[in-house]
Amino acid sequence: MALVTPDNHGLRLWTRYAVLLLVAVIFIFPLLFMAMSSLKPDQQLLSDTNSLRAFLPVGDISFQNYSDAFDRAPIGVFVMNSVLITGATVLLTLFVCSLAAFSFVFLDWAGRGLIFSVLLATLIVPYESIFIPMLLMVSQLPWIGFEGLEWGWLNTYRVQIIPFIADGLTIFLFVQYFKDLPRELIEASRVEGASWWMIYRRVVMPLSGPVIATAAILKFLFMYNQYLWPLMVVQAEEIRPVMVGLGYFTDQLNVPWGEVMAYLTIITIPVLAFYLSLQRMFIASVASTGVKG
Amino acid sequence: MKMTPVLAAILSTGVAGGAVAQTELSLWYHGAGSANAEEALVNQLVEEFNASQSDWAVVLETFPQGAYNDAVGAAALAGELPDILDVDGPVMPNWAWAGYMQPLGIDEAKLEGFLPGPIGRWNGEVYSVGLWDAAVAMTTRRSTLEDNGIRVPTLDAPWSLEEFNGALATLAATGDYEFPLDLGMAWTGEWYPYAFSPFLQSFGGDIVDRSTYQSAEGVLNGDAALAFGEWWQSLFTNGYTPGTSQDAADRETGLLDGKYAIAWNGNWAALPVVEAFGDDALFLPAPDFGNGATIGAASWQFGVSGTSDNPDGARAFIEFALQDRWFSAFSDGTGLIPVTSTAAANTANYKPGGALEVFYGLSEAQALVRPVTPGYIVSAKVFEKALADIANGADVADTLDAAVDEIDADIEANGGYGH
Structure with a gap:
């Protein structure tokens, strides 16, 4: 039988910390490279890539790239658009998909097994493969707005939000989580006379923090990183999101790498802030469901 | 119905506004x-x-x-x-x-x-x-050529293939430069067909047969194209020019820094050269490799x-x-x-x-x-990949044959592109 002595306990601890440190370095260094490079002129940035200087704030350091990036593109507009589009989609997705999952798990209706299977099948269809039919559809859809009935959703916020509200993955996550909730809670609530809406709102959702965090983070990342869809459906600069804005920093021949890094640093901040705010619940959910982000 | 003065005024404003409104x-x-x-x-x-x-x-x-x-x-x-x-x-x-x-x-x-x-x-x-x-030009310094006994070419008398190769060999032998020629391999995409297909055309080949626009056979893999491909590869094997891994910063300033003797570059990059070299700056025509000297346009x-x-x-x-x-x-x-x-x-x-x-x-x-055909957007990418592969050591004939097959398949798949 192996004995845990103070010596090998310390060794194991140090080994564990060394592995964790190595993993942390692997994940942190790209971010560090991005942030440090955003402070350097292009020529120094490129020459520093040959050494560890790439990760250090050394040489000719300034915020000039940030100033130039703001001159080149309306970054504030792009970030606000992405936050608005992503935030709205995340909130609506959580509401719609959790309701759908609630129905699949707790309500008894004909054909739910079949429909859930079809829903699962949609997980293997990449969005990019259906973008063209989606484009043709949204270009013909009606909308009733302040100016009455109009046709076509192109060049609007709604065309960047509504098609992505309902998705199979989020419903699947909620279904898996709801299945593990104690049925006794639901049955007791029914006996007490609670409506299904009240059970959803007062019993199920308050217990679903981890899956809400997981679904929110996954959806946030998907929406924030959208490039092809907004490129296809949005022409007006004032409603462009951040990823399309990245195109402002490349032309046919030259790429101002310092400005690119400054732009990437700026647009990474909302992602990090959102992830860090939900990190604890996300980890709890991953630990309990095995879902990987 | 009797029209009120207010309604009449609104309507007349609207009509008048409509008459002058710009579409x-x-x-x-x-x-x-x-x-x-x-x-x-x-x-x-x-x-x-x-x-x-x-x-x-x-x-x-x-x-x-x-x-x-x-x-x-x-x-x-x-x-x-x-x-x-x-x-x-x-x-x-x-x-x-x-x-x-x-x-x-x-x-x-x-x-x-x-x-x-x-x-x-x-x-x-x-x-x-x-x-x-x-437009692009062979950009260099007059003193660079004169100090090494290299003739300054003109539009009427551009460098021949032998002269150009000789100039590169002479400049390489000086040991003063990391490379005698900078082709701009750090740039990708449209730069390749824009800047390099004129060399192929000057050898007598082309990206596609312009007489029919139905095939690249014989023009992208014929004798002239093979000669071009061999010469293109020799630029890299002889160490005359940086390869596809060229540092983008060197492309920007290599000539000005003295790393390169000649740069194949465009008018958009010419003013810094004039500022740096003054009257010593030279912008020279493309060499004539046997079938006339050409540069890209449009x-x-x-x-x-x-x-x-x-x-x-x-x-x-x-x-x-x-x-x-x-x-x-x-x-x-x-x-x-x-x-x-x-x-x-x-x-x-x-x-x-x-x-x-x-x-x-x-x-x-x-x-x-460049070839005036709807298929150009595909053949340009095929050409780019072929040139990069040859620069990296691929077999010239095999690479050009494969490029021809790919271009011809695309033309056929699109019904000849309306030619």
Whole structure:
């Protein structure tokens, strides 16, 4: 039988910390490279890539790239658009998909097994493969707005939000989580006379923090990183999101790498802030469901 | 019904307003974020056109260049093309063939005196016109050549293949440079067919057979193309030029820093050379490898979309832009080449005695547009990959044969592209 002595306990601890440190370095260094490079002129940035200087704030350091990036593109507009589009989609997705999952798990209706299977099948269809039919559809859809009935959703916020509200993955996550909730809670609530809406709102959702965090983070990342869809459906600069804005920093021949890094640093901040705010619940959910982000 | 004075006043205002209202024309432009004067000049052009007449009001929408062609393709699918498009010259035939554009329909007398590159023709009709062009040159220093006993070539007597190879060998032997020649391998994409297909053409080959546009067989893998391929590969195996892993920073400043003796570069990069070297700066014509000396031509141009409801207005805008004062203004703002000699005379850099005057002459004498076919957008990428592979050591004949197969398959898959 192996004995845990103070010596090998310390060794194991140090080994564990060394592995964790190595993993942390692997994940942190790209971010560090991005942030440090955003402070350097292009020529120094490129020459520093040959050494560890790439990760250090050394040489000719300034915020000039940030100033130039703001001159080149309306970054504030792009970030606000992405936050608005992503935030709205995340909130609506959580509401719609959790309701759908609630129905699949707790309500008894004909054909739910079949429909859930079809829903699962949609997980293997990449969005990019259906973008063209989606484009043709949204270009013909009606909308009733302040100016009455109009046709076509192109060049609007709604065309960047509504098609992505309902998705199979989020419903699947909620279904898996709801299945593990104690049925006794639901049955007791029914006996007490609670409506299904009240059970959803007062019993199920308050217990679903981890899956809400997981679904929110996954959806946030998907929406924030959208490039092809907004490129296809949005022409007006004032409603462009951040990823399309990245195109402002490349032309046919030259790429101002310092400005690119400054732009990437700026647009990474909302992602990090959102992830860090939900990190604890996300980890709890991953630990309990095995879902990987 | 008796009309009240108030109602009558509202209606009359509306009618009067309708009579003077300008019809909106949408214009899509590729240069968002270009960080130079081009976008500001396009804005100025639009403002002056809108103020110059009462029928049309152009509304400008700018796109980042990297996303522009995809955005146009998506808009065409959705039936949402604008009235006026700007289009990269070699891409125009594809858009015309696909119905994204319609013939310009302007009086061709207005195009007299233009450089050849900025006029976009497809199937015998003009579809697009540019306000500027670009040109490339062998950029070096007079002292570099004279100190090493290398002849300074001229438009009438460019370097031959033997002279050019000899010059590179001489410069390499000095040991003064990391590489005697910088081809700009750090740049990718359209730079390859734009900058390097003229070498192939000068050898007697081409990307596709221009007599039929139905095949690349014999022109991209014939004897002339094989000779070109062998020579191209020798530039890298002899260590005359940096390969595909060239540092982008070196491409920018390698000539100025003394790392390279000669750089194959465009007029857009010429002013820093003049500033650095003064009268010692030289911009030389492309070598003649046996079949004439050529350089690429055709930059961004304006055209009318195929679905525009107001082609008259779109045409009016483009005609308004075709004035020497705009050619000069864009040239002064961006450093690009004005499309007429009369406009060039009024620019800072291209007037007689101007620092970049030589580039106008290069455009006039050596410009050859890239293959005028809808299939160019595919064959250009095939050509780029083939040249990069050969530069990296791939077998020349096999690589060019494979490129021909790929180009021919694409032409066949698209029914010959309407030729």
